[in-house]
Amino acid sequence: MDNSYLKTNVLPALTEALTAMAVQAPEDRVEFVGKYLISYVERRLVQEKKQSENETMEKSLADFVVTEQIKQDEKDLAQAPVKQKSTRYESFLGNIQGYSSKQDAFDAVAKFLETQLEIPAAYVATRYVSGETIDVLKYVAKGDNDPLVLGKKLNKPAADESEEAPERQGVSFEAFKVPEQPESEEPPAEDGQEVAPKGPPPLQPFSVVNVMRDKRVKFFGIPKLGSYVAVPFTYSSVDHDAAITFTPAEGETPASYAVARKDAQFMVACDTIGCYRLFKKEEIDRISAIGAELVSLFGRLEDSSEERLKYFLNSESIASMNAAAAEFAAKIGELEAAAVAASAPAPAAAPAPAEGEEGGAAPAAVEEAPEVKQARETLAAVECWSKTTNNSDIRNALAAFAQWEVAVPTPVVKLFTAIALLTAAVPADYTDRCGDASWSVMYSSGLLARLPDLIVNFDPANSTMLMSKDQKLVNVKAFVEANTVTDAGVYPNYLPV
Numbered sequence: 001m002d003n004s005y006l007k008t009n010v011l012p013a014l015t016e017a018l019t020a021m022a023v024q025a026p027e028d029r030v031e032f033v034g035k036y037l038i039s040y041v042e043r044r045l046v047q048e049k050k051q052s053e054n055e056t057m058e059k060s061l062a063d064f065v066v067t068e069q070i071k072q073d074e075k076d077l078a079q080a081p082v083k084q085k086s087t088r089y090e091s092f093l094g095n096i097q098g099y100s101s102k103q104d105a106f107d108a109v110a111k112f113l114e115t116q117l118e119i120p121a122a123y124v125a126t127r128y129v130s131g132e133t134i135d136v137l138k139y140v141a142k143g144d145n146d147p148l149v150l151g152k153k154l155n156k157p158a159a160d161e162s163e164e165a166p167e168r169q170g171v172s173f174e175a176f177k178v179p180e181q182p183e184s185e186e187p188p189a190e191d192g193q194e195v196a197p198k199g200p201p202p203l204q205p206f207s208v209v210n211v212m213r214d215k216r217v218k219f220f221g222i223p224k225l226g227s228y229v230a231v232p233f234t235y236s237s238v239d240h241d242a243a244i245t246f247t248p249a250e251g252e253t254p255a256s257y258a259v260a261r262k263d264a265q266f267m268v269a270c271d272t273i274g275c276y277r278l279f280k281k282e283e284i285d286r287i288s289a290i291g292a293e294l295v296s297l298f299g300r301l302e303d304s305s306e307e308r309l310k311y312f313l314n315s316e317s318i319a320s321m322n323a324a325a326a327e328f329a330a331k332i333g334e335l336e337a338a339a340v341a342a343s344a345p346a347p348a349a350a351p352a353p354a355e356g357e358e359g360g361a362a363p364a365a366v367e368e369a370p371e372v373k374q375a376r377e378t379l380a381a382v383e384c385w386s387k388t389t390n391n392s393d394i395r396n397a398l399a400a401f402a403q404w405e406v407a408v409p410t411p412v413v414k415l416f417t418a419i420a421l422l423t424a425a426v427p428a429d430y431t432d433r434c435g436d437a438s439w440s441v442m443y444s445s446g447l448l449a450r451l452p453d454l455i456v457n458f459d460p461a462n463s464t465m466l467m468s469k470d471q472k473l474v475n476v477k478a479f480v481e482a483n484t485v486t487d488a489g490v491y492p493n494y495l496p497v
Helices: 003-009 011-024 029-098 102-115 172-176 281-313 317-342 370-388 392-403 410-422 439-445 447-457 473-482
Strands: 121-130 134-142 153-155 206-208 228-237 244-247 256-259 262-271
Touching: 003 011, 011 029, 029 102, 029 281, 102 121, 102 134, 102 262, 102 281, 134 172, 172 206, 172 228, 172 262, 228 281, 256 281, 262 281, 281 317, 317 370, 317 392, 370 447, 370 473, 392 447, 410 439, 410 447, 410 473, 439 447
Parallel strands: none
Antiparallel strands: 121 134, 121 262, 134 153, 206 228, 228 262, 244 256
C-alpha cells in the first residue's frame, strides 16, 4: 500500500480518533473509534461544503467587483467630456481678468463658448444709445461658426404692436427690458431714518425656444429652426461722449474738469440655428457667470481709464493744446484763402493791338469746369493745412490727443475721421467692426499717436496715397461740409479743435 496515501487520507482521521479514545477511555474502544470516524467524515463533509460555499462567495464577490469597476470605467469614460468641459470652463472663468481690453475679452468669450462649451453659435453685441432717436445693437465679436453676424447692426424696433407691425425686426432688445418688480410691503423705518428706495431688479436672460415660430426674430442669413438666448449685462463706464464737464476759470477760481460715468450695456448671445436643440439651464448659467466676470473686468479697466484721464486733464498738456489750437485757428483762414487764390490759373495773354490802335485788350480770364475748379481749390487748401501743421506746437498738440483715451463728442470724432480720410489712413485704424468711426479704435490702433506724421508726410499729389473712393479729396471736402467739421461752434469748449 502506498504510504503517502495512508498519511494523507487515513492517518489524520485515525490519529484524531485514537487520541480522543485515549483521553476519554471508553469501555468499548472499537465502537468508540468507529463512531468517531463516522463523525469525522460528517464534519469533513460540512467543512468541505462550507469551504466550497466560501470559495463560491469569494468568486462571486470578485466577479461583482470586476463588473462594478467596468461599469465605473464606462461611466467615467462617458463623463470625461463633461468633466473636461467643466475644467475648461473653470479655467477660462479664472483667466478672464487677465485681458487688457474689452474687445479682446469679447473675442475670447465668443470663441470659448463655441469651441469649448460646444454651443453652435456665439456672438457679442454692444448697445449704443444717443438721444431719443438712436438705439442700436452693434455685433462686435463672434466665434468661428457664424460668418454673417459680425459687423451687423440691429436698430431697436418701433413700439408698434398692431397686426400690421413689420416682422423680423429683431427681438434682442427684449433682453434689456427691466423685469417687473413684485409688490411687497416696505419694512418699517427706524426712528429718524428714511427707507432707502428699492433699485430696479437685475436684467434676466431672454430666450426664444423656436426662432421660426417667433416672427419678431431677425435672421442675418437663411431662416432655419433653432433656439436663441441673449444674456444682458450692465456696467458703469467713462467711455461716452459726455464723460467730461468743463468749468471755465472765474475770478480766482481756476478752470476745472469733472468726470462722470454712465451705464453701458452689452449682451452675450447664442443660438442653435441649423442644428436645432434647446439650451440647457447649465449653459445659460455659465454664460451668465462669464458675463459677470466681464463686468468685473470692465470695472477695473474703467477705473484705470478714469484715473489716467484725470491725470491727463490736470496736466499741462491741455493748456499747450489749447494755445496751439488758438494760434492755428487765428491764421489758418487767411492762409487758406491766400493759397486758394494763388492756385488760380494765370489769365490768358492779351492779343496784340491792331495797327493804328493804342494799348490792347485786357487779359482774358481762364474758364474752368466746376469740378476742375473744386479739385484745384481743395488741393490748394490741403497743401496749406499740411504745411501749416508742420510745426512743433501743432504736432505736440495732436500728439497729446493720443492720451485722450475715452470717447469724445461726435463732432470731434468726425473731425478726426476727416483727417484720417485725408491722410489715407487704413479704415481699420479709425472705424469699428460695424464700419462706424470710433474714437476708441483710433486710440487703441495708435492712429492718434501717428496723426502728426501722417499729416506732415501726406502728399495730395501722390495718387497712391488715396486708397479708396471715400479718401478722394473732393469726397473728403464733401464729408467735411456735410458734417460741419469747420464750424467751431459744434465743439466742446475744453478741446482744442
